[in-house]
Amino acid sequence: MIRANTNEQRPHWAIIGGGFLGMTLALRLVKQGKAVTILEAADTLGGLTCPWKLNDIIWDRHYHVILQSDSHLHALLGELGLEKQLTWGITRTGFYVDGTLHSLSNAFEFLRFPVLNLLDKLRLAATILHASRIKDGRALEGIPVGDWLLRWSGPRVCEKLWFPLLRAKLGDSYRETSAAFIWTTISRMYGARRSGPKKEVFGYIPGGYGRIIENFVNLLQREGVECQLGAAVKAVHSEGSKVRVAFANRASQLFDNVILTTATPIIARACPQLTASERAGLENIKYQGIICASLLLEEPLSDFYITNIADNWVPFTAIIEMSALVDRKQFGGRSLVYLPKYLSSHSDYFQTSDEHVRETFLNALGRMFPKFKASSVSCFQISRVKYLVPIPTLNYSHKLPAIYTSIPGVHVVNSAQLVNGTLNVNETVALAERAATRFAGMPLLKRTDKTPPQVHETYR
Numbered sequence: 001m002i003r004a005n006t007n008e009q010r011p012h013w014a015i016i017g018g019g020f021l022g023m024t025l026a027l028r029l030v031k032q033g034k035a036v037t038i039l040e041a042a043d044t045l046g047g048l049t050c051p052w053k054l055n056d057i058i059w060d061r062h063y064h065v066i067l068q069s070d071s072h073l074h075a076l077l078g079e080l081g082l083e084k085q086l087t088w089g090i091t092r093t094g095f096y097v098d099g100t101l102h103s104l105s106n107a108f109e110f111l112r113f114p115v116l117n118l119l120d121k122l123r124l125a126a127t128i129l130h131a132s133r134i135k136d137g138r139a140l141e142g143i144p145v146g147d148w149l150l151r152w153s154g155p156r157v158c159e160k161l162w163f164p165l166l167r168a169k170l171g172d173s174y175r176e177t178s179a180a181f182i183w184t185t186i187s188r189m190y191g192a193r194r195s196g197p198k199k200e201v202f203g204y205i206p207g208g209y210g211r212i213i214e215n216f217v218n219l220l221q222r223e224g225v226e227c228q229l230g231a232a233v234k235a236v237h238s239e240g241s242k243v244r245v246a247f248a249n250r251a252s253q254l255f256d257n258v259i260l261t262t263a264t265p266i267i268a269r270a271c272p273q274l275t276a277s278e279r280a281g282l283e284n285i286k287y288q289g290i291i292c293a294s295l296l297l298e299e300p301l302s303d304f305y306i307t308n309i310a311d312n313w314v315p316f317t318a319i320i321e322m323s324a325l326v327d328r329k330q331f332g333g334r335s336l337v338y339l340p341k342y343l344s345s346h347s348d349y350f351q352t353s354d355e356h357v358r359e360t361f362l363n364a365l366g367r368m369f370p371k372f373k374a375s376s377v378s379c380f381q382i383s384r385v386k387y388l389v390p391i392p393t394l395n396y397s398h399k400l401p402a403i404y405t406s407i408p409g410v411h412v413v414n415s416a417q418l419v420n421g422t423l424n425v426n427e428t429v430a431l432a433e434r435a436a437t438r439f440a441g442m443p444l445l446k447r448t449d450k451t452p453p454q455v456h457e458t459y460r
Helices: 020-031 071-079 107-112 118-133 145-153 155-176 180-191 208-223 264-270 276-283 354-368 425-439
Strands: 012-016 035-040 051-054 057-060 087-091 093-097 100-103 200-204 226-229 233-239 242-247 253-255 257-260 287-297 306-309 318-321 335-344 377-390 410-412
Touching: 012 020, 012 242, 012 253, 020 035, 020 208, 020 425, 051 208, 051 287, 051 377, 057 208, 071 425, 093 155, 107 118, 118 145, 118 155, 118 180, 145 155, 145 180, 155 180, 155 287, 155 306, 155 335, 208 226, 233 264, 242 257, 257 264, 257 425, 264 276, 264 377, 287 354, 354 377
Parallel strands: 012 035, 012 257, 035 226, 093 306, 257 410
Antiparallel strands: 051 057, 087 200, 093 100, 233 242, 242 253, 287 335, 287 377, 306 318, 318 335
C-alpha cells in the first residue's frame, strides 16, 4: 500500500483501477484540491502498461510505442521529467501473405508487391489516402467496415488483405464493426509517417513503460495521492451521502465520490443499484481480448517492427519485434518479440494451456521462418486479458456509457467512452483529462439529490 496524507476537509474521491487512465485521473483530480485514493486489485499500478520480468530483463508486458503526434502523452512525459529522454527510430513493416513474407516499408516496395495488380494497388493507396484525410469519422459509424472497404478497395484487395486482417483483429465481430474503426487505425498509423519519404517513426523511453510508471507513482506520492494495492473491489453502493466500496478480502470504505475505470461488464456486476437500462447498456458493449506471448530470442526473426499476417492458418495475428526499434542492449543483446492473438472476450481459447499455446506458436514460427529454431527461445511468457478493447460496432457513439450514473456519487470513465479512437496510451491520457475537466468544481452529491442532470451525457 502506498499511502499519502489526506485532508479530511476535502472531498474524498476513490478511483477504481490503477491503469494509466486511473493514474492520470488521480493526478488531475488531486491538482483540483480533491483527496484521491486509487484502488487497484493488482500488486502494482500501470494496468496494461505494466512491465514484467523476462528472465534477467524487465520490459513491457504488452507492446507499446509512442508517436510524434501523441501530444497528450508527450505533455504528461514532460511532467514526469521524461520527455527529453524519448528515443526515436525509423522502422520497417512486413506483410505475410500466401506463405511468403514481403516488405512493405516504402512506396517502391509497395509498387513491387506481387500479391496485388496495379489497379489493386492504386485502389488500396487511394483508400489509405482518403481515410487519412477524413477529419471526423462520425459519418462512418453507420457503415459496416466491410462494405466501406469493398467500395474503396475492391473485392480482390479485401479478400487478400483487408478481410484477413479484420478477422485477425476482430474475429467475426468485424461484420458488425463500423468503418470508423479502419479510419482510426489508418489515421494513427499514417500519423507515424514523416513527410518526404513517409517513413514510420516510433519512439520509446529507455527502460520501457516500467520507467514511466515508476516516475508516475513517485509524482502521485508527492502530490498526496494514496494508492491501495491488492484492493479487489467487490461492490459499490450509495449509502446516505457517501459511497461505500466493499472489497473481496478486507473491510469496506466510505468515499464522497467513486470513479470506476474498469471494463463495462465488470462495472455492471459491481454496481447493483444501477437501473436496468444502465446495466443492459454496459453489458451490451462487446470486447476483444488478447493472449499475448513475449519471447526472448537469441537471434532476430526479421528486421520488421511489425509483420502483418493475412494467412488464416497462423495462430497469432501479428509479429511485433520490439528489438527492431529498441536497442538490443536493452534486452541483453537478444531480440524481444510479441506474438498477439486477439479473440472474443468469451472465447474458450482463454482456457488453453500455456504449453499448448507455446507449442502451436513456435511451430508456426518454424513454418514461417525456416531458419528459426525453438532452441533459440530463452523465454516464453503469456499474458491473458479478457477485456482489452471495446469493439466499435455500428453507431457506437450512441451506445457510450454515461460519465454520471443514476447512483449519486458513482461515475464511469473507461475506454468504452473512446469515440472513433484506437485504444492507446495517448488516447487514454486524453480521455482522463477530459473527464477530470468535467469533475472540476463538482460539489458533493447529497443523498436527497436526484440523478445529476448530465446523466445521459457522453463523450461525443
